Amino acid sequence: MSDRVLGIAMNGVTGRMGYRQHLTRSILAIRDDGGIPLPDGSRILPEPILIGRSERRLREIADRHGLDRWSTDLDSVLSDPDVSIYFDAQITHAREAAVRSAIAAGKHIYVEKPTASTLDAALELAKLAEQAGVRNGVVQDKLFLPGLLKLRRLVESGFFGEILSVRGEFGYWVFEGDWQPAQRPSWNYRSEEGGGIVLDMFPHWHYVLEHLFGTVRTVTARTATHIPRRWDENGLPYEATADDAAYGIFELDNGAIAQINSSWSVRVDRDELVEFQVDGTHGSAVAGLRSCRVQHRSLTPKAVWDPDAVDPGRYRDGWETVPDNTDFPNGFRAQWEDFLRHVVTDTPFPHDLLSGARGLQMAEAGLESARTGRTVELSEVSIR
């Protein structure tokens, strides 16, 4: 069989995610390794075409990596029959219009999360992609992280018994931008540009919960804009109109309760920037991006509450490390490889635009709950 060269229009490659994770560590890394091998002995060879707004910055990236195709004209790239896939890592706000054009041009679609700025728009994109018969997918990278892959191993092995609760802690301090530059782009703090931690992180939490623990049935959330004034990339002050912290409770269909704090206004006293503690009848685990520790019921110490005595329990010593047992590739790259195989050989790919829309449904439910003070139920979304 002959190799399959796949032209991939990559929009937003001047951005943090588009450049580092998707272009460099995924597509170029796959090319450098000679493509993706298929069972019949042939290979998938991805060919990036860079798209963006700044000719200068695109040319710089192209020169740096020896690439010869880049453009600031999306429509002309989409009209090229050699382009099979449209990939979007632009700011969230810009995604919907570009994805609509790409679907209309008959391209397969792969996008960063969230798939659009609203649930309605996300469902519409999922529907249009299905009607056009194009393959489609959304980045759900956290599922491909070593720590969460180990957690999945534990779930599938039955280690936990009945899972009772999941507690997630995500966050770090994002500098305000005045006395030290902010380490995230300023659009993240403006709701009118698709910013906000709920829109950013709830889609992640949705697919993590859905894939590892169960279907999310209800959402209760409080949000806050703890830091109301920040300084942008040019050192100019601006009003932060979006939430920078969200405190959420999610009930799952199997009765487990997940509680996840997300904050860009918190200082880290954890081993990793995100950690999930899972407690089950037979055992517990704490998983981060890379590591995972467990405590089986047989190793559980008898903790006794006595504030008048010095507590002799060295509780963190009673946990064991889950071994790697395998090599873990970059998670973004691993998911790209799955998506490209899905496009070429129709292997299953559950991370489609409809699953992305469910993530937006949970984000919108979180914002509604914060606004109304009520628990919001999630009904099943569909595109039929």
Ligand SMILES: NC(=O)c1ccc[n+]([C@@H]2O[C@H](COP(=O)([O-])OP(=O)(O)OC[C@H]3O[C@@H](n4cnc5c(N)ncnc54)[C@H](O)[C@@H]3O)[C@@H](O)[C@H]2O)c1
């Ligand atoms: N999967 C993940 O873990 C993860 C992490 C961070 C961000 N993201 C998502 O990736 C997308 C990009 O985020 P980022 O952090 O790379 O952002 P970024 O600001 O670094 O990059 C944004 C890109 O969008 C382009 N763009 C198009 N229209 C724009 C406009 N009007 N204003 C500003 N930029 C515009 C920029 O040129 C740039 O290439 C977002 O949708 C975000 O939700 C995903």
